[in-house]
Amino acid sequence: MVFASMARDVARALVPVACAGCGARDVRLCEECAAPWWEDPQRCEADAPRLAREERVALPVWTVVPLEGVAHRAISEWKDRARRDLDPFFCAAIGRAAQALPRVAGDVAVVPCPSRPRSVRRRGTDLPLLLASAVRRSLAAGAIAASLEPVLSIRAGDSRRASSARRWETTSIALKRRPAAPTALLVDDVVTTGATLARASDALEAAGIAVVAALTLAAAQPPGVRRPAGLGWESGRREVGHLLGRGGGASGA
Numbered sequence: 381m382v383f384a385s386m387a388r389d390v391a392r393a394l395v396p397v398a399c400a401g402c403g404a405r406d407v408r409l410c411e412e413c414a415a416p417w418w419e420d421p422q423r424c425e426a427d428a429p430r431l432a433r434e435e436r437v438a439l440p441v442w443t444v445v446p447l448e449g450v451a452h453r454a455i456s457e458w459k460d461r462a463r464r465d466l467d468p469f470f471c472a473a474i475g476r477a478a479q480a481l482p483r484v485a486g487d488v489a490v491v492p493c494p495s496r497p498r499s500v501r502r503r504g505t506d507l508p509l510l511l512a513s514a515v516r517r518s519l520a521a522g523a524i525a526a527s528l529e530p531v532l533s534i535r536a537g538d539s540r541r542a543s544s545a546r547r548w549e550t551t552s553i554a555l556k557r558r559p560a561a562p563t564a565l566l567v568d569d570v571v572t573t574g575a576t577l578a579r580a581s582d583a584l585e586a587a588g589i590a591v592v593a594a595l596t597l598a599a600a601q602p603p604g605v606r607r608p609a610g611l612g613w614e615s616g617r618r619e620v621g622h623l624l625g626r627g628g629g630a631s632g633a
């Protein structure tokens with residue numbers, strides 16, 4: 381134990397720990413920067429233009445926090461600077477948020493959005509898969525029959541020199557196999573335009589799977605948007621109850 385703590389001290393001296401949100405020393409995420417992650421999740425699909433569908437209700441999307449301020453910095457440290465020491469924190473945060481979602485009766489497939497192999501290599505882990513695993517554990521702890529189903533694959537557009545918008549147009553998301561559960565909850569780290577969630581949802585629904593909602597850690601907001609806290613949550617609860625009721629196999633609670 382002495383050696384372990386010495387090794388930790390040496391490691392800390394070499395790579396000082398700093399709060400991923402505000403940069404405060406000797407803490408991974410200070411209390412103040414951690415606080416927003418324990419609020420109830422909020423609905424955010426209205427801010428994701430690619431989720432809007434003609435004559436269809438957009439996929440309900442919950443996010444733990446808006447992608448702004450110290451939360452944005454913490455996410456960037458985690459995703460872009462491979463702060464693997466933050467994995468347990470973000471897993472705990474999304475797990476708790478999952479418990480605040482409306483209940484779905486019957487079995488639920490927790491489906492992570494697919495990651496590109498390049499991103500997994502760079503980060504040393506598959507972030508959506510990591511989060512989906514935490515969501516599954518949390519739902520199961522709440523007596524919901526949830527299974528982890530990484531059934532989606534992503535194929536990148538083939539032109540490396542194309543603009544990122546063009547590259548995205550030629551990217552496809554496909555189903556590797558059909559999940560066993562009839563309903564799915566999609567999980568991703570960050571939602572921006574909603575294009576990934578829309579394609580993931582389409583791939584599942586084409587196979588007859590009802591995608592009831594998506595849950596993300598953070599959601600980019602259009603410039604200038606400030607939603608009153610809690611507003612999306614209460615209205616969202618009713619809408620999802622309606623969606624589930626229409627299918628006849630589940631009820632909102």
Ligand SMILES: [Zn+2]
Nearest residue numbers: 399402410413
């Ligand atoms: Zn901080």
